[in-house]
Amino acid sequence: xxxxxRISGGDAVGELVALIAWLRSQRxxxxxxxxxxxxxxxxxxxxxxxxxxxxxGSGGAVGMVLARALTAWLTNRHSDVILTVTTQTGTVxxxxxxxxxxxxxxxxxxxxxxxxxxEA
Numbered sequence: 001x002x003x004x005x006r007i008s009g010g011d012a013v014g015e016l017v018a019l020i021a022w023l024r025s026q027r028x029x030x031x032x033x034x035x036x037x038x039x040x041x042x043x044x045x046x047x048x049x050x051x052x053x054x055x056x057g058s059g060g061a062v063g064m065v066l067a068r069a070l071t072a073w074l075t076n077r078h079s080d081v082i083l084t085v086t087t088q089t090g091t092v093x094x095x096x097x098x099x100x101x102x103x104x105x106x107x108x109x110x111x112x113x114x115x116x117x118x119e120a
């Protein structure tokens with residue numbers, strides 16, 4: 001099971017790179033974070049980072065670590081960043097400037113992912 005993280009608004013590629021660095025600095029997430037690049041445009045040498053995948057496993061603990069890490073990252077953004085987190089069980093979209101406390105929403109979508117994995 002995995003979560004897909006997408007950024008829109010502002011400097012999306014720069015914010016994705018910053019988010020990758022932030023997530024990789026979290027001990028419990030090391031080795032679970034992978035940038036995904038899109039195909040390059042005809043005049044480009046390589047594709048830009050489109051999204052981030054995070055391997056969640058089936059226990060649920062990694063999902064809660066990810067929720068806390070994303071909450072901390074979002075609350076420290078100074079631009080109009082929109083974060084979309086998608087799992088097999090749902091999607092939540094959060095705006096950094098409007099998210100007073102994104103943790104409950106993130107826990108909801110990530111907890112359901114862990115719950116569905118325990119049943120499979």
